[in-house]
Amino acid sequence: MTGMSDTNETHVYKLLTGADWKAASANGVTSAAIDETDGYVHLSTRSQVAETAKLHFAGAEGVRLLRFAVADLPPLTWEASRGGQMFPHLYAPLEVSLADAVWQLLPGPDGALRFPEVY
Incomplete structure (x- = not known):
């Protein structure tokens, strides 16, 4: 585990x-089954989120990508996961x-979720 001071990420993402x-909009907080x-709460960095979408959200309906400023969140814990990435x-x-x-992510012609040009 490392603290926030060990990363230069300014934003993290939630799919x-x-x-x-719909549930998060109604309840004010996210509640994904894996979490x-x-x-x-599982989050991803910008460099990780497309792979997370490919692995865990392929074929899902109405996928939303939420961006959070790290400074606005309670302290994050950085832990090794997929392939040893933090x-x-x-x-x-x-x-x-x-x-x-x-953002709402829609599938492209190949079925993979398409990310906005800037996110």
Whole structure:
């Protein structure tokens, strides 16, 4: 585990299925099944989020990409995950209102989710 001072990331990202987005919009906080199971909120850096989408959200309906400024969130815990990469995890509720941008990701011709040019 490393602290926030060990990374220069200014933003982290959360992907939600359409159903999880609807629930988060109603409840004010995200509640994805994997987060409930693991006991923390899974987040990704900009360089990690496209792979996360490919691995875990392919074929999902209404996927939303939420961007959060690290400075606006409770302290993140950086832990080794996929391939030993350090991923940001949040051991607190993730409030949707803290997102500074939200996009709906639509599949491209190849079926992969298309990200906005700037995110």
